[in-house]
Amino acid sequence: MTIADSARNPSDKNQPASDSGQAAQPAPAEGGGPPPHESPGERPNTDRVVFGVAAVLVLAFIVWGVTSTHSLSAVAKAVLKGVMYGGGWAFVLAATSFVVFALYLAASRYGRIPLGGDDEEPEFRTSSWVAMMFSAGMGIGLMFFGVAEPLHHFSEPPPGTVPGGSDAALDIAMATTLFHWTLHPWAIYAVVGLAIAYSTFRKGRKQLISSAFAPLFGSHRSDGPMGKAIDVLAIFATLFGSAASLGLGALQIGAGLQAGGFTAQTVGKSLLVVIIVVLTICFIVSAVTGVAKGIQWLSNVNMVLAGVLALFIFVFGPTILMLNLLPTAVGDYFRELAEMSARTAASGGDAMQAWLSSWTVFYWAWWISWTPFVGMFIARISRGRTIKQFIVGVMLIPSLVSLLWFAIFGGAAISIQRSGVDLASQTQEQQLFGVLNHYPLGGVLSVVAMLLVAIFFVSGADAASIVMGTLSQRGTIHPTRPVVIFWGAVMGTIAAIMLLVGGDEALTGIQNITIIMAAPFALVMIVLCIALNKDLRHDPLVQRDNRSKEKVENAIVYGHTRYGDDFHLRVEPKPGAKDNGTP
Numbered sequence: 001m002t003i004a005d006s007a008r009n010p011s012d013k014n015q016p017a018s019d020s021g022q023a024a025q026p027a028p029a030e031g032g033g034p035p036p037h038e039s040p041g042e043r044p045n046t047d048r049v050v051f052g053v054a055a056v057l058v059l060a061f062i063v064w065g066v067t068s069t070h071s072l073s074a075v076a077k078a079v080l081k082g083v084m085y086g087g088g089w090a091f092v093l094a095a096t097s098f099v100v101f102a103l104y105l106a107a108s109r110y111g112r113i114p115l116g117g118d119d120e121e122p123e124f125r126t127s128s129w130v131a132m133m134f135s136a137g138m139g140i141g142l143m144f145f146g147v148a149e150p151l152h153h154f155s156e157p158p159p160g161t162v163p164g165g166s167d168a169a170l171d172i173a174m175a176t177t178l179f180h181w182t183l184h185p186w187a188i189y190a191v192v193g194l195a196i197a198y199s200t201f202r203k204g205r206k207q208l209i210s211s212a213f214a215p216l217f218g219s220h221r222s223d224g225p226m227g228k229a230i231d232v233l234a235i236f237a238t239l240f241g242s243a244a245s246l247g248l249g250a251l252q253i254g255a256g257l258q259a260g261g262f263t264a265q266t267v268g269k270s271l272l273v274v275i276i277v278v279l280t281i282c283f284i285v286s287a288v289t290g291v292a293k294g295i296q297w298l299s300n301v302n303m304v305l306a307g308v309l310a311l312f313i314f315v316f317g318p319t320i321l322m323l324n325l326l327p328t329a330v331g332d333y334f335r336e337l338a339e340m341s342a343r344t345a346a347s348g349g350d351a352m353q354a355w356l357s358s359w360t361v362f363y364w365a366w367w368i369s370w371t372p373f374v375g376m377f378i379a380r381i382s383r384g385r386t387i388k389q390f391i392v393g394v395m396l397i398p399s400l401v402s403l404l405w406f407a408i409f410g411g412a413a414i415s416i417q418r419s420g421v422d423l424a425s426q427t428q429e430q431q432l433f434g435v436l437n438h439y440p441l442g443g444v445l446s447v448v449a450m451l452l453v454a455i456f457f458v459s460g461a462d463a464a465s466i467v468m469g470t471l472s473q474r475g476t477i478h479p480t481r482p483v484v485i486f487w488g489a490v491m492g493t494i495a496a497i498m499l500l501v502g503g504d505e506a507l508t509g510i511q512n513i514t515i516i517m518a519a520p521f522a523l524v525m526i527v528l529c530i531a532l533n534k535d536l537r538h539d540p541l542v543q544r545d546n547r548s549k550e551k552v553e554n555a556i557v558y559g560h561t562r563y564g565d566d567f568h569l570r571v572e573p574k575p576g577a578k579d580n581g582t583p
Helices: 003-008 048-067 069-107 126-137 140-155 167-181 183-202 210-217 219-223 225-259 269-289 292-316 319-341 349-358 360-380 387-418 428-436 442-472 481-501 506-537 540-563
Strands: none
Touching: 048 069, 048 225, 048 442, 048 481, 069 183, 069 319, 069 349, 069 360, 069 387, 069 481, 069 506, 126 387, 140 167, 140 225, 140 387, 140 428, 140 442, 167 183, 167 319, 167 360, 167 387, 183 210, 183 360, 183 387, 183 506, 210 219, 210 225, 210 506, 219 225, 225 269, 225 360, 225 428, 225 442, 225 481, 225 506, 269 442, 269 481, 292 319, 292 387, 292 442, 319 387, 349 360, 349 506, 360 442, 360 506, 387 428, 428 442, 442 481, 481 506
């Protein structure tokens, strides 16, 4: 099941997803009012302020990008320089803080709080939950960077570390790649997903980012202008983060067409725009015709194809090297973790700042921009889980998937580079196909890879547009078709503009705008952590524990004061108390 399918078809743990896509409603939670109810036949009510403001600003951006691309590019570079110079440290510090915060919640007394009623069972079986978490961990990003990132860090390690191409560079390459794709990004997702799940299923609030701020600002303000501003920022983050993924997909499909001889030697801007247009039309057709089953079938096929592709490279590639990389990469990751988490421009000047802009800070911004999308997805499938189960599952399962994926594709690429083939000289979007063409049936594998990216594009745009529709229509789980189509079409247009803004270095344009647009939402996430912590302190389960602890401590103090150590405790009902029959 994919993100899009789960968004349309959340189901009871013992029943298959319904064709209508009607979600099971959360049960009332102790300590909170009844959850928001949505009748199947009720038409969602569009929030005119949230949708209107977001739409106007986005359309203005599109007009700017179409009519004056050079101007937008110049402004983006100037703003990026300011963000990196003045706020690069903030991205680095915030990402690690989210990891610490998530682990703290899992290990603390809050870890046993359920995301639902006190006695509520998980909505999905553990096996299904794990499978959907695996689905969330796959996407265009792994397809694009599975070869490109380990190979780049092996050939050109981070400034001031080790010589490129050396044995030590292999260790640094895998450690840096895992740093960008394991605990840090999934802790970022976990924080937002947990806040949404707790607010929705435990407290019965609307399924909106802004609703999670109620304990800090109050229900009135979280539903008022401040809350609407937060939801607008969430739409912007989702829109540009998803558009970045779509832009990467277009670059990779273009490179695949070139590698397979389907087009000229140079992939120009026009072809990239055509690729985005075609795939966006595919998404719109799927949304208009309601072929949810078709998308579900394609997505399931996609997961199988990704597994087959990885298995093929594992069997025919340097299998022993890949197996050796599994424990080695984990060890290198934890050995280098402190240093990687603290890299800023102070440790390497302009060279380090440029490297961070292309890698670490870009990744943290990209993950932050995806948090409304992925956060809502993992929240929706995690009802009934405890906070500890949620955080451990969200952070570990996709991290293991990433470890396997990069060990296979990164190991294959580095092995080819070591053999004398200069794979690193190719563009990043070409390198995957350079690896595939090194093996038998390379042409077939390249077509499979392009098909994988295309389906990820369509299903990803579908799901992200549903999330933006939810944010635009007061938290509905069934946003109207026109709103979903609008955001999908806008997303494709933004992806094309991001490619055009980058000029000859299209990837740079994507990275620059993603960092700029994610910066405001990073501040939203920091405040969200404060709101979530305050919410958890007042949870009924925690308050009962506090009262019980206080009563026991008072009884012990009283007994010790009066009898010394010669006493015992006994529980008796108050006069007039009713016996509920529970032993």
